[in-house]
Amino acid sequence: MHTFSFNHIALSVKDVDKSVVFYQKIFQFKEIENTASNSTTRWLAIGNGKQLHLIPRPDAEIKTNKAVHFALATPNFNAFVNFLEELKLPYSDWRNTPKKDYIRKDGIKQVYFQDPDNYWIEVNNDTPQNEL
Numbered sequence: 485m486h487t488f489s490f491n492h493i494a495l496s497v498k499d500v501d502k503s504v505v506f507y508q509k510i511f512q513f514k515e516i517e518n519t520a521s522n523s524t525t526r527w528l529a530i531g532n533g534k535q536l537h538l539i540p541r542p543d544a545e546i547k548t549n550k551a552v553h554f555a556l557a558t559p560n561f562n563a564f565v566n567f568l569e570e571l572k573l574p575y576s577d578w579r580n581t582p583k584k585d586y587i588r589k590d591g592i593k594q595v596y597f598q599d600p601d602n603y604w605i606e607v608n609n610d611t612p613q614n615e616l
Contacts, residue, residue: 561609
């Protein structure tokens with residue numbers, strides 16, 4: 485039987501420097517060495533050995549919808565939403581209601597926002613509301 489673990493997510497980005505600044509400002513991801521090649525692809529550490537690879541594709545047409553997203557969890561959900569407010573970074577619930585979070589059926593609170601290339605990111609609390 486095969487076993488797997490999540491390793492990294494790779495995104496095509498128009499301006500890799502702008503994307504690195506965004507992910508470091510929002511999530512404090514530390515840049516790590518690109519050990520795969522000498523390319524201008526830049527790697528960021530997400531945590532727990534997981535990585536975000538930002539691949540420069542300045543001429544790429546990037547189209548996404550909210551169903552195509554990645555999600556990160558935080559124990560400090562409300563503080564993170566306040567941080568988004570301070571940065572004036574637009575966020576919404578799943579239904580696109582601006583400046584609103586959503587509580588899923590399982591008690592997890594979540595918000596969605598976009599990076600500079602319009603990729604959707606979900607941030608949710610790591611503990612259901614009914615367990616707090």
